[in-house]
Amino acid sequence: MKRFGFLCLSQLALTLLTLAMVTPVQAAGRVDELIAEANKAAGLKLPQQPVVDDATFIRRIYVDMIGRIPTEGEVREFASMPPNGRREKLIDKLLKDGRFTDRWTIFFADMLRMRSNATGGQAMIAYVHQAIEQGMPYDELARRLISINGKAGKIPEAGFVLSDEADPLAMASITSQVFLGVRIACAQCHDHPFDVWTRKDFYDLAAYFGKTRRYESQLTKVVYSTEMDQTAILWPPEGEVPAKDRKPLNPRFPFALDKFTAKPKHIVRMEAVRKAKADAIAATKKGPSIDDLLAESSVNATQVAAGKIGETGSAKETKKDLRGIDIQGSLYKKSDYREQLADSITAPGNRYFSRSFVNRVWKTLIGRGFVEPVDDFREDNPAVHPAAMDYLADEFVASDYDLRSLVRLVVTSDAYQRAHAPREADELTRMEMETNMLATPMRRMIAEALFDSVITAGHLFGQKHSPGKNEKTIYEKIRVAKAGTGKPGDLAKAGSLVAGGNNPAMMAGGMAGMNAPMAMAGGGYALENAIEVDFGAVLREAAKDEVEVEAMQAQSREEIEAMRMQREGGNNRMQYEEKTIAKVIDDNPSYNTSLRMQSPAPNGHFLQVFGQPNRSDLGDLRDDTANMRQALMMLNGKFAHEAARVGDLEPMHKLLTGKAPDLDAAVKLAYLEIMTRRPSAEELTEAKEIIAGGANPLEGMADLRWVLLNCNEFRFLP
Incomplete structure (x- = not known):
């Protein structure tokens, strides 16, 4: 059983938990009763x-x-x-x-x-x-x-x-x-x-x-x-x-x-639930809890700081004064x-x-x-x-x-x-x-849900085109070292320096991108890309060391300056020039879920445009108002364009091509995937007219899907 130090709900604990509670249907019914009673008393x-x-x-x-x-x-x-x-x-x-x-x-x-x-x-x-x-x-x-x-x-x-x-x-x-x-x-x-x-x-x-x-x-x-x-x-x-x-x-x-x-x-019910959980954990407890592990890591860190464990780095003299730190205290x-x-x-x-x-x-x-x-x-x-709010609050405590x-009670x-x-x-x-x-109330999907719903409707969580189907030639400006400047091998260093910082392309490629020339930032066409965060990896990385003092390498200003000079080739600094290169790429995009992106998203990103708060100010709530920038991003952005296109790996492709295409079935599938419903007879007729206006059925279906993704019915919850 997984643990969070004090608790993780096992199936046994969940079973015991339900014994101390009214059923979700009963609790939800009581909320509805309290609302109805209040409305009746108010004479509505x-x-x-x-x-x-x-x-x-x-x-x-x-x-x-x-x-x-x-x-x-x-x-x-x-x-x-x-x-x-x-x-x-x-x-x-x-x-x-x-x-x-x-x-x-x-x-x-x-x-x-x-x-x-x-x-x-x-x-x-x-x-x-x-x-x-x-x-x-x-x-x-x-x-x-x-x-x-x-x-x-x-x-x-x-x-x-x-x-x-x-x-x-x-x-x-x-x-x-x-x-x-x-x-x-x-x-x-x-x-x-x-x-x-x-x-x-x-x-x-x-x-x-x-x-x-x-x-x-x-x-x-x-x-x-x-x-x-x-x-x-x-x-x-x-x-x-x-x-x-x-x-x-x-x-x-x-x-x-x-x-x-x-x-x-x-x-009383809350205390019964806690006892049930504690009994369930006690019956299945194996190994140390996270609190035990943290306590142990604190001891190990103290030993390192006290010099009982070998240290790394070249700053032993500087670290001597740090060994007396009482880390825990x-x-x-x-x-x-x-x-x-x-x-x-x-x-x-x-x-x-x-x-x-x-x-x-x-x-x-x-x-x-x-x-x-x-x-x-x-x-x-x-x-x-x-009264309904207080009942919900009591059930939440219970x-x-x-x-x-709580979520189950509300949605029931x-x-x-x-x-x-x-x-x-x-x-x-x-x-x-x-x-x-x-x-x-009528409400628009929050930005993250809208983002992921476009991905879902457009089959963009994975690649939907076969390799080689979307090859394009793009032109990039890169910076390279001029011949005769720097020292041998400095060209690779120049590439890594230019590609560093917050360049998304480098971050997406990991270390492989460190020695690649950096493409200059493009226009505002693809403002939806971001790096997915591995939450588990973040916590594992955080758990490696208790403090950094035992592994740090204290450096003097002179040492730092020497390293900088070495990196830049001493006094023989490199000079750069821009070159334009042509590159053939397979434009077969796929997207990560927005729910795991670093947040808040950068300014101008799809999520920010659709109301994700900056979370910097107290009371900074989501903005659900519509604006022209949102409309332009959906109408002209790469995101909606790629979602609308039909890939040959999609089920839709077979309904539009081949020996026995089925246009009616294709339209019904488009509505089901995008609108979660079947089209009416009038909508079916209009959809087929849109498809007929395309250069071919695939282009026509892309036009239809683009229209559906851009309508209010898609963005707003029914």
Whole structure:
């Protein structure tokens, strides 16, 4: 059984878990009842939209749960299931799909503002991905992110505090808004104008981070967080009183926790689930946990730093002063204050914590939160259907904060499966229906799901053309060393220097690209390519060494300058010239899933154009507004063009060529692959006219598929 140190859900644990819970259908039914009761009590006379049909449901559920539309084979598989209960069976299947973990890592990346280019960001994303995969309860994940110190990358959880430079005031704002849905940052400079929070409340919260510091070694450039003896948070704030009158501030949790004499049923159920998991793990436990391995690696690192294990490099004299470092006590010093904060935030009696997360998941799946914006809980911004939100929050706690259980509950409900408001409804009626959960809002696929859905519809996850079918001649400008400059062998070095940095072509080719001349950047035609991240490899790389001091090679400035001179040929520096070369390539593209790309994507990338947030600012939410750049990228971009083309390795190819072509079947397949439905009789006729207008059936079908990929029905969830 795989372990995450404390827990991984085995089949036995899952079986025991269900004994302590109501069934998903029962829980979803109760949510629908609470919504209906509230609407009736409010005297709403608006119509309630019916549950969608199977074709609509399967497209919606695939996009929401695993981030792409279903394939033709998956649609047929669903249709072959007995109608009774097949939606629930499909939900259970998708919860186990590997792409579920990928898709919901994107959810957490947005929520936690995880960025590949932030300090420790890539390892943190990989860590959260692993946590979702292995079923880590959300409260445990939050507790670790809030409380743990460590080296960037090596201790992935430390990326949360390091990504914002471990600034106490910033971390108070971020922690409150992310985990509790409260925008307490407005109280940093004055009492909150719209809520109960005072400036003192804000500083009391910031004091939990007051002893935390971000440290960067000038010698090794190792970045880590640690704790100091003195807090940086003083009261009153700077400038209000003389400096001598400002005193260190002890932390205080300003949010009220539920008080009860007898444990609520949902907490009793949660404890039963935890006991079942613990018993299951105890019965099958084999080998050391990840916590044991980390402890062991800390001992080994300490031995290396103390000189008990042989060292490498040429800087023994410099490293002599480093051998006295107490790695466990300095570099990884724990934060008592932040552990207290983590316990208070994740306490089962803290309803802000469970409500906030449930509200985010509901917004992601339904299209509108109980509270809007999702991170702005306050007295004058009440929740719509608070009883339904509280019930969901209690069920989430009862499941031991299990993400999959919460997602299952939401997507099983009628509220999730309802149709959109009627097209003839006016704007005011439509908004009222959506607000009161009588209809689901119209929503566009998130950027990653749209990207992967184009790939799925266009058969671009693999190559769809036979080798040699798409040979093209392209012209590239390269830089080469001029004859007579540099030293022998410098030409290869020049190539590697030019190809270095952030050149995507070099990164995609790995070390093989290091000695290849670099092509000059092309135009804006292919703005969809990116490098797929291997999350497992990121964590394995992070686990190699506890600290870098034992393997570093300290170099003086003179040594660094000597190496630079040697690389550049001493005083005989190379001179370069540009040349244009012709190259024949086999233009047979395939794409990686966007769910595993480094994120956020670069500026101008497909994902950024379609609303992926930069995650740099607090409250940086996804932008789902349409713009001309999106339309141009779909109309003229290489991505949609390649998806529209018909490859000879596709099933579609046989229906359009050969001795017995079947145009009707080809059109029906195109609609099924792209729209997840059959065409109407009118659409079938129009489609055949479009195909007939092409130079040949293959070109005509490419035109039809291009039209379908560019219509609103494809981009928006039904």
